[in-house]
Amino acid sequence: MSSDQLTVTVTDGFVPVIDLSFRDSTEGRTLIAESIGNALESSGFFIIVGHGVSSELVGRMFTATNAFFKLPQEEKDLVASRPGVSGYRRAGGTLARSLDQETPPDLCETFAAHVTGELSDEERTQLGDEWASWTHKNIWPKSPTDFQDAWQEYMAAMGDLAADLMRLFALALGLNENFFDDKFDHHGSSVAVNYYPPQVEPPLPGQLRRGPHTDFGSLTILYQEDDRGGLQVLQGKDNWRDVSAIPGSFVVNIGDLMALWTGGRWVSTMHRVTNPQRGDTSSRLTIPFFYLPNHDASIEPLRPFRDSPAVERFDTVTVSEWVSRKVQKIFS
Secondary structure, eight states: OOOGSSSSESSSSSSEEEEEGTSSSSHHHHHHHHHHHHHHHSSSSEEEEEEOOHHHHHHHHHHHHHHHHOOHHHHHHGBBBBBBBEEEEEOOEEEEEGTTOOOOOOOOEEEEEETTTOOOOHHHHHSSSOOOOSSEEEEOOOSSSSHHHHHHHHHHHHHHHHHHHHHHHHHTTTSSSTTTTGGSSSOOOEEEEEEEEOOSOOOOOTTTTTEEOOOOEEOOOOEEOOOOEEEHHHHTTTEEEEEOOOTTTEEEEHHHHHHTTOOOTSSSOOOOEOOOTTTOOOOOEEEEEEEBTTTTTTEOOOOGGSSSSGGGGOOOOOOOOHHHHHHHHHHE
Protein backbone atom coordinates (compact mmCIF):
# COMPACT_ATOMS: atom_id res chain seq x y z
CA MET A 1 0.00 0.00 0.00
CA SER A 2 1.42 3.42 -0.95
CA SER A 3 1.11 6.54 1.16
CA ASP A 4 -1.35 8.15 -1.26
CA GLN A 5 -3.83 5.36 -0.54
CA LEU A 6 -4.16 6.42 3.08
CA THR A 7 -7.04 8.84 3.57
CA VAL A 8 -5.99 11.78 5.69
CA THR A 9 -8.05 14.83 4.85
CA VAL A 10 -8.36 18.16 6.59
CA THR A 11 -11.84 19.56 7.15
CA ASP A 12 -10.92 22.98 8.46
CA GLY A 13 -7.14 23.21 8.42
CA PHE A 14 -6.97 22.32 12.11
CA VAL A 15 -8.72 19.01 12.87
CA PRO A 16 -7.85 16.23 10.38
CA VAL A 17 -9.99 13.24 9.43
CA ILE A 18 -8.01 10.01 9.64
CA ASP A 19 -9.18 6.73 8.13
CA LEU A 20 -8.30 3.81 10.41
CA SER A 21 -9.40 1.12 7.97
CA PHE A 22 -5.76 0.60 6.92
CA ARG A 23 -4.53 -0.19 10.43
CA ASP A 24 -4.35 -3.97 9.86
CA SER A 25 -1.14 -3.64 7.85
CA THR A 26 2.28 -2.61 9.10
CA GLU A 27 2.62 0.15 6.51
CA GLY A 28 -0.90 1.36 7.21
CA ARG A 29 -0.24 1.58 10.95
CA THR A 30 2.96 3.51 10.32
CA LEU A 31 1.23 6.05 8.10
CA ILE A 32 -1.76 6.40 10.44
CA ALA A 33 0.55 6.87 13.43
CA GLU A 34 2.43 9.61 11.61
CA SER A 35 -0.83 11.42 10.84
CA ILE A 36 -1.99 11.07 14.45
CA GLY A 37 1.30 12.45 15.75
CA ASN A 38 1.03 15.49 13.48
CA ALA A 39 -2.52 16.18 14.67
CA LEU A 40 -1.65 15.85 18.34
CA GLU A 41 1.28 18.25 18.03
CA SER A 42 -0.96 20.93 16.48
CA SER A 43 -4.59 20.82 17.64
CA GLY A 44 -4.64 17.80 19.96
CA PHE A 45 -7.77 16.67 18.08
CA PHE A 46 -8.57 14.47 15.10
CA ILE A 47 -11.63 12.72 13.67
CA ILE A 48 -11.64 9.00 12.90
CA VAL A 49 -13.55 7.05 10.29
CA GLY A 50 -13.05 3.40 9.33
CA HIS A 51 -12.80 2.61 13.03
CA GLY A 52 -14.74 -0.67 12.91
CA VAL A 53 -17.25 0.12 15.66
CA SER A 54 -20.68 -1.16 14.69
CA SER A 55 -23.10 1.56 13.62
CA GLU A 56 -25.88 -0.65 14.99
CA LEU A 57 -24.26 -0.57 18.45
CA VAL A 58 -23.78 3.21 18.29
CA GLY A 59 -27.43 3.57 17.25
CA ARG A 60 -28.67 1.43 20.15
CA MET A 61 -26.48 3.34 22.58
CA PHE A 62 -27.75 6.68 21.37
CA THR A 63 -31.41 5.66 21.25
CA ALA A 64 -31.48 4.10 24.72
CA THR A 65 -29.58 6.99 26.29
CA ASN A 66 -31.64 9.69 24.62
CA ALA A 67 -34.82 7.92 25.74
CA PHE A 68 -33.58 7.89 29.33
CA PHE A 69 -32.99 11.64 29.38
CA LYS A 70 -36.49 12.24 28.03
CA LEU A 71 -38.06 10.41 31.01
CA PRO A 72 -39.92 12.39 33.69
CA GLN A 73 -37.57 13.98 36.21
CA GLU A 74 -38.72 11.77 39.09
CA GLU A 75 -37.80 8.62 37.13
CA LYS A 76 -34.32 9.89 36.32
CA ASP A 77 -33.77 10.82 39.96
CA LEU A 78 -34.27 7.16 40.95
CA VAL A 79 -30.76 6.48 39.61
CA ALA A 80 -29.14 9.69 40.83
CA SER A 81 -25.44 9.76 41.69
CA ARG A 82 -24.71 9.69 45.40
CA PRO A 83 -21.70 8.87 47.57
CA GLY A 84 -20.16 5.66 46.24
CA VAL A 85 -22.58 5.38 43.29
CA SER A 86 -22.31 6.71 39.72
CA GLY A 87 -25.39 7.47 37.69
CA TYR A 88 -27.53 10.47 36.80
CA ARG A 89 -26.83 14.09 37.68
CA ARG A 90 -29.32 16.91 37.13
CA ALA A 91 -26.35 19.23 36.68
CA GLY A 92 -23.01 18.29 35.19
CA GLY A 93 -20.95 20.62 37.36
CA THR A 94 -18.83 23.53 36.15
CA LEU A 95 -16.01 22.26 33.95
CA ALA A 96 -14.25 25.64 33.76
CA ARG A 97 -13.50 25.29 37.48
CA SER A 98 -11.11 22.46 36.66
CA LEU A 99 -8.87 25.24 35.29
CA ASP A 100 -9.68 27.57 38.20
CA GLN A 101 -12.03 29.68 36.09
CA GLU A 102 -15.30 30.78 37.67
CA THR A 103 -18.40 30.58 35.47
CA PRO A 104 -22.08 29.79 36.05
CA PRO A 105 -22.90 26.04 36.11
CA ASP A 106 -22.84 24.24 32.76
CA LEU A 107 -26.22 23.78 31.09
CA CYS A 108 -26.31 20.01 30.89
CA GLU A 109 -27.42 16.84 32.61
CA THR A 110 -25.16 13.79 32.76
CA PHE A 111 -25.18 10.05 33.23
CA ALA A 112 -21.91 8.26 33.98
CA ALA A 113 -20.81 4.65 34.34
CA HIS A 114 -17.35 3.14 34.78
CA VAL A 115 -15.74 -0.06 33.57
CA THR A 116 -14.84 -0.70 37.22
CA GLY A 117 -18.40 -0.09 38.38
CA GLU A 118 -19.30 -3.78 38.18
CA LEU A 119 -16.44 -4.89 40.43
CA SER A 120 -17.10 -6.07 43.96
CA ASP A 121 -17.15 -3.55 46.81
CA GLU A 122 -13.85 -4.95 48.08
CA GLU A 123 -12.16 -4.59 44.69
CA ARG A 124 -13.35 -1.00 44.26
CA THR A 125 -11.99 0.06 47.66
CA GLN A 126 -8.51 -0.62 46.29
CA LEU A 127 -8.87 1.92 43.46
CA GLY A 128 -8.16 5.26 45.10
CA ASP A 129 -9.72 7.96 47.22
CA GLU A 130 -13.31 9.17 47.57
CA TRP A 131 -13.12 11.74 44.76
CA ALA A 132 -11.98 9.13 42.25
CA SER A 133 -15.27 8.24 40.59
CA TRP A 134 -13.96 4.91 39.23
CA THR A 135 -14.29 3.65 42.80
CA HIS A 136 -18.08 4.02 42.55
CA LYS A 137 -20.63 1.34 41.84
CA ASN A 138 -22.72 1.72 38.68
CA ILE A 139 -26.47 2.16 39.05
CA TRP A 140 -28.67 1.35 36.06
CA PRO A 141 -32.17 2.57 35.18
CA LYS A 142 -34.92 0.01 34.61
CA SER A 143 -36.16 2.01 31.63
CA PRO A 144 -35.32 1.81 28.80
CA THR A 145 -35.00 -1.92 29.26
CA ASP A 146 -31.96 -2.21 26.96
CA PHE A 147 -30.06 0.67 28.58
CA GLN A 148 -27.60 -1.37 30.65
CA ASP A 149 -26.83 -3.87 27.89
CA ALA A 150 -26.20 -1.11 25.36
CA TRP A 151 -23.94 0.78 27.73
CA GLN A 152 -21.86 -2.22 28.72
CA GLU A 153 -21.40 -3.29 25.09
CA TYR A 154 -20.48 0.25 24.12
CA MET A 155 -17.92 0.62 26.92
CA ALA A 156 -16.30 -2.66 25.85
CA ALA A 157 -16.12 -1.56 22.20
CA MET A 158 -14.68 1.82 23.15
CA GLY A 159 -12.11 0.15 25.41
CA ASP A 160 -10.90 -2.01 22.52
CA LEU A 161 -10.71 0.97 20.16
CA ALA A 162 -8.93 3.14 22.72
CA ALA A 163 -6.37 0.42 23.43
CA ASP A 164 -5.47 0.25 19.75
CA LEU A 165 -5.31 4.03 19.51
CA MET A 166 -2.79 3.98 22.37
CA ARG A 167 -0.70 1.49 20.39
CA LEU A 168 -0.80 3.88 17.43
CA PHE A 169 0.15 6.68 19.82
CA ALA A 170 3.18 4.65 20.89
CA LEU A 171 4.24 4.22 17.26
CA ALA A 172 3.78 7.94 16.68
CA LEU A 173 6.12 8.63 19.59
CA GLY A 174 8.78 6.23 18.32
CA LEU A 175 8.09 3.72 21.10
CA ASN A 176 7.37 0.00 21.05
CA GLU A 177 3.76 -0.46 19.95
CA ASN A 178 2.85 -2.18 23.22
CA PHE A 179 4.58 0.37 25.45
CA PHE A 180 1.37 1.61 27.10
CA ASP A 181 -0.37 -1.77 27.49
CA ASP A 182 0.62 -2.38 31.12
CA LYS A 183 -0.39 1.17 32.06
CA PHE A 184 -4.00 0.32 31.20
CA ASP A 185 -4.39 -3.30 32.30
CA HIS A 186 -6.81 -2.30 35.09
CA HIS A 187 -7.92 1.07 33.75
CA GLY A 188 -10.72 3.12 35.31
CA SER A 189 -12.31 4.44 32.11
CA SER A 190 -15.86 5.70 31.84
CA VAL A 191 -18.69 6.80 29.60
CA ALA A 192 -20.13 10.10 30.82
CA VAL A 193 -22.92 11.22 28.54
CA ASN A 194 -23.83 14.91 28.29
CA TYR A 195 -27.47 15.77 27.64
CA TYR A 196 -28.08 19.39 26.75
CA PRO A 197 -31.77 20.16 27.32
CA PRO A 198 -33.70 22.72 25.30
CA GLN A 199 -32.81 26.26 26.32
CA VAL A 200 -36.19 27.90 26.89
CA GLU A 201 -34.66 30.75 28.90
CA PRO A 202 -31.57 32.84 28.06
CA PRO A 203 -28.34 31.58 29.67
CA LEU A 204 -26.61 33.67 32.30
CA PRO A 205 -23.65 35.79 31.16
CA GLY A 206 -20.71 33.46 30.54
CA GLN A 207 -22.88 30.33 30.85
CA LEU A 208 -22.41 27.60 28.22
CA ARG A 209 -23.58 24.06 27.66
CA ARG A 210 -20.01 23.06 28.59
CA GLY A 211 -17.51 25.67 29.71
CA PRO A 212 -13.90 25.87 28.47
CA HIS A 213 -11.80 22.97 29.76
CA THR A 214 -9.21 20.39 28.91
CA ASP A 215 -9.82 16.68 29.43
CA PHE A 216 -7.97 14.99 32.28
CA GLY A 217 -6.86 11.57 31.08
CA SER A 218 -5.02 9.99 28.17
CA LEU A 219 -7.59 10.19 25.39
CA THR A 220 -11.28 10.82 24.78
CA ILE A 221 -13.43 9.24 22.06
CA LEU A 222 -16.56 11.32 21.41
CA TYR A 223 -19.70 10.52 19.48
CA GLN A 224 -21.74 13.60 18.58
CA GLU A 225 -25.00 13.85 16.67
CA ASP A 226 -24.49 14.38 12.97
CA ASP A 227 -26.98 17.25 12.69
CA ARG A 228 -26.13 19.10 15.91
CA GLY A 229 -23.17 21.43 16.30
CA GLY A 230 -21.62 23.10 19.29
CA LEU A 231 -18.19 21.56 19.93
CA GLN A 232 -15.39 24.09 19.52
CA VAL A 233 -11.61 23.77 19.91
CA LEU A 234 -9.36 26.69 20.82
CA GLN A 235 -6.70 27.60 18.28
CA GLY A 236 -4.17 30.06 19.62
CA LYS A 237 -5.33 32.44 22.31
CA ASP A 238 -8.82 33.38 21.19
CA ASN A 239 -9.78 31.61 17.95
CA TRP A 240 -12.53 29.05 18.60
CA ARG A 241 -12.89 26.56 15.74
CA ASP A 242 -15.99 24.44 15.11
CA VAL A 243 -15.45 20.65 15.00
CA SER A 244 -17.52 19.04 12.28
CA ALA A 245 -20.01 16.30 13.10
CA ILE A 246 -19.27 13.78 10.35
CA PRO A 247 -21.67 10.83 9.96
CA GLY A 248 -20.18 7.57 11.21
CA SER A 249 -17.18 9.24 12.84
CA PHE A 250 -15.76 9.79 16.31
CA VAL A 251 -13.83 12.81 17.54
CA VAL A 252 -10.63 11.88 19.38
CA ASN A 253 -8.59 14.20 21.58
CA ILE A 254 -5.90 13.77 24.18
CA GLY A 255 -6.09 14.91 27.78
CA ASP A 256 -3.70 16.35 30.33
CA LEU A 257 -2.01 13.07 31.25
CA MET A 258 -1.05 12.33 27.65
CA ALA A 259 0.37 15.84 27.31
CA LEU A 260 2.37 15.25 30.49
CA TRP A 261 3.65 11.90 29.21
CA THR A 262 4.99 13.66 26.09
CA GLY A 263 6.52 16.56 28.00
CA GLY A 264 4.20 18.99 26.21
CA ARG A 265 5.08 17.78 22.70
CA TRP A 266 1.43 16.80 22.31
CA VAL A 267 -1.18 19.30 23.40
CA SER A 268 -4.23 18.90 25.63
CA THR A 269 -6.35 21.59 24.01
CA MET A 270 -9.04 23.77 25.50
CA HIS A 271 -12.51 23.07 24.14
CA ARG A 272 -16.11 23.96 24.93
CA VAL A 273 -19.72 23.37 23.88
CA THR A 274 -21.54 26.51 22.81
CA ASN A 275 -25.19 27.40 23.24
CA PRO A 276 -27.63 27.14 20.32
CA GLN A 277 -28.85 30.28 18.63
CA ARG A 278 -31.70 32.01 20.41
CA GLY A 279 -34.99 30.46 19.41
CA ASP A 280 -33.44 27.03 18.82
CA THR A 281 -35.03 24.85 21.50
CA SER A 282 -33.60 21.53 20.34
CA SER A 283 -31.77 19.23 22.74
CA ARG A 284 -28.37 17.68 22.07
CA LEU A 285 -26.65 14.49 23.20
CA THR A 286 -22.94 13.68 23.13
CA ILE A 287 -21.32 10.42 24.24
CA PRO A 288 -17.70 10.73 25.39
CA PHE A 289 -15.60 7.76 26.46
CA PHE A 290 -12.73 8.75 28.73
CA TYR A 291 -9.81 6.32 28.59
CA LEU A 292 -7.84 6.55 31.83
CA PRO A 293 -4.67 4.70 32.79
CA ASN A 294 -4.53 2.52 35.90
CA HIS A 295 -5.35 4.58 38.98
CA ASP A 296 -1.91 3.99 40.49
CA ALA A 297 0.11 4.64 37.32
CA SER A 298 2.80 7.27 37.81
CA ILE A 299 2.75 9.86 35.02
CA GLU A 300 5.87 11.80 34.11
CA PRO A 301 7.51 12.86 30.84
CA LEU A 302 8.81 9.84 28.97
CA ARG A 303 12.56 9.57 28.53
CA PRO A 304 12.65 10.78 24.88
CA PHE A 305 10.95 14.05 25.93
CA ARG A 306 12.60 14.89 29.25
CA ASP A 307 14.88 17.49 27.65
CA SER A 308 11.92 19.45 26.28
CA PRO A 309 11.76 23.08 27.48
CA ALA A 310 8.15 22.43 28.46
CA VAL A 311 9.02 19.64 30.91
CA GLU A 312 9.59 22.06 33.77
CA ARG A 313 5.84 22.78 33.71
CA PHE A 314 4.99 19.19 34.65
CA ASP A 315 5.14 17.41 37.98
CA THR A 316 5.17 13.66 38.43
CA VAL A 317 1.70 12.63 39.57
CA THR A 318 -0.39 9.48 39.84
CA VAL A 319 -3.54 9.15 37.79
CA SER A 320 -5.67 9.02 40.94
CA GLU A 321 -4.14 12.21 42.33
CA TRP A 322 -4.58 14.16 39.10
CA VAL A 323 -8.13 13.14 38.24
CA SER A 324 -9.39 13.37 41.83
CA ARG A 325 -8.03 16.92 42.05
CA LYS A 326 -9.88 17.94 38.89
CA VAL A 327 -13.18 16.26 39.78
CA GLN A 328 -13.18 17.85 43.21
CA LYS A 329 -12.89 21.31 41.67
CA ILE A 330 -15.77 20.68 39.25
CA PHE A 331 -18.26 19.57 41.88
CA SER A 332 -17.06 21.50 44.92
